[in-house]
Amino acid sequence: MYQSLISRRYTLGIGRVYNALTCRAQTERSFSQNAWLSKQKAKQAEEPVATERHRKSKAQKTLDEVEKEYSEFYESIYGTARWTQLHPSLKSPQRYSCLLNKYSSPEENPSIPDSMQELKLEKLPFKSLECFQVSEDIGGYSFPRPEKNETTGLLTHYLLDAGSVLATEALDIQPGEHVLDMCASPGGKSLCILQRMSGVIGGHLTSNEPSPTRRKTLSRVMAEYIPKEFNVDLRITGEEGWKFLFFGLDRYDKVLVDAPCSSDRHILHDSSEFKLWTPSRSKNLAKRQFALLQSALKVVRPGGTIVYSTCALSELENDGVIERALNKSKVPFEIVQENWPLGEKTKHGWICLPDAAHGYGPLYFAKLKKL
Numbered sequence: 108m109y110q111s112l113i114s115r116r117y118t119l120g121i122g123r124v125y126n127a128l129t130c131r132a133q134t135e136r137s138f139s140q141n142a143w144l145s146k147q148k149a150k151q152a153e154e155p156v157a158t159e160r161h162r163k164s165k166a167q168k169t170l171d172e173v174e175k176e177y178s179e180f181y182e183s184i185y186g187t188a189r190w191t192q193l194h195p196s197l198k199s200p201q202r203y204s205c206l207l208n209k210y211s212s213p214e215e216n217p218s219i220p221d222s223m224q225e226l227k228l229e230k231l232p233f234k235s236l237e238c239f240q241v242s243e244d245i246g247g248y249s250f251p252r253p254e255k256n257e258t259t260g261l262l263t264h265y266l267l268d269a270g271s272v273l274a275t276e277a278l279d280i281q282p283g284e285h286v287l288d289m290c291a292s293p294g295g296k297s298l299c300i301l302q303r304m305s306g307v308i309g310g311h312l313t314s315n316e317p318s319p320t321r322r323k324t325l326s327r328v329m330a331e332y333i334p335k336e337f338n339v340d341l342r343i344t345g346e347e348g349w350k351f352l353f354f355g356l357d358r359y360d361k362v363l364v365d366a367p368c369s370s371d372r373h374i375l376h377d378s379s380e381f382k383l384w385t386p387s388r389s390k391n392l393a394k395r396q397f398a399l400l401q402s403a404l405k406v407v408r409p410g411g412t413i414v415y416s417t418c419a420l421s422e423l424e425n426d427g428v429i430e431r432a433l434n435k436s437k438v439p440f441e442i443v444q445e446n447w448p449l450g451e452k453t454k455h456g457w458i459c460l461p462d463a464a465h466g467y468g469p470l471y472f473a474k475l476k477k478l
């Protein structure tokens with residue numbers, strides 16, 4: 108009943124309803140991060156009672172001051188040597204890979220668009236997705252804009268971080284499965300999931316995004332890439348992810364929680380957002396992320412898979428959330444550790460960091476199996 112309620116209220120009509128780091132190093136990082144936060148708290152407690160002027164000066168930290176605090180925070184987690192190479196790599200331009208849209212060609216058999224024939228393309232070693240990168244020899248960063256296939260009118264390719272593609276590979280989608288993408292806009296990972304489904308065999312994807320403006324973007328992306336007459340039951344919903352547990356338990360084969368996070372690379376390229384960074388941001392986000400993961404654990408069926416992912420650097424938002432679930436969750440689950448062709452192992456999952464993953468990332472993910 109609840110599912111039909113969600114569908115009626117939120118499904119948007121587009122035609123049909125379619126709309127190697129060791130464990131020890133990781134533990135040390137968590138400790139050092141907590142120690143850093145405690146030290147900052149103690150420092151604040153020692154400070155005199157904040158006067159209006161004092162508070163104002165705190166609110167108006169200069170970019171240099173935030174930059175210093177930010178670097179100290181992450182240096183305490185990653186160590187000076189790693190941070191010295193990681194920090195500049197985060198400030199370098201975002202690298203994109205190119206996912207071919209199989210639905211843009213009439214036979215679900217896409218070829219490399221003409222506009223890319225001149226590029227030195229390398230196929231990324233992903234299990235089943237047609238995903239390419241431009242060779243690093245020639246810069247590795249520029250792809251032509253997606254174009255419409257003349258027959259289907261659908262866009263030929265989508266540009267996204269290769270780490271994001273990897274997180275969806277971890278879901279190991281099989282045709283016909285029921286999948287929930289809990290935090291979906293703008294839709295890159297939903298598109299990857301749909302590439303693993305088939306217009307012939309069918310499947311079910313609920314692509315959820317609570318923000319109305321971001322949901323509009325998600326709907327547009329789906330309309331640009333997915334056929335109107337489509338044999339996959341694609342629903343776009345607008346719920347807070349933590350509410351899904353009220354709509355029925357054990358309902359999905361796979362759930363992706365690509366949680367809202369610190370988005371470090373993004374904020375490092377936007378000074379107005381970067382100025383708002385505080386060391387406690389990750390702590391607050393981690394609480395919301397944990398609530399989303401809890402909901403996912405409840406709605407996935409026993410034996411089903413959850414992939415929890417973020418584009419954050421902070422331990423608290425990554426392995427920290429999984430650690431908390433291990434300690435607190437009433438739903439039994441196990442962690443599935445696998446090796447992936449890009450990035451490095453963490454205590455509970457995997458992370459792509461741009462200094463060691465050919466410019467991609469940050470992208471953390473952990474794969475959980477409900478017992």
Ligand SMILES: C[S@@+](CC[C@H](N)C(=O)[O-])C[C@H]1O[C@@H](n2cnc3c(N)ncnc32)[C@H](O)[C@@H]1O
Nearest residue numbers: 290291292293294295296318347348365366367
């Ligand atoms: C990292 S982005 C998702 C990116 C997307 N998965 C993709 O690959 O294109 C996180 C999204 O979560 C959404 N969000 C924020 N709070 C949420 C909540 N309580 N439940 C579900 N989604 C939420 C944000 O609006 C944002 O669009």
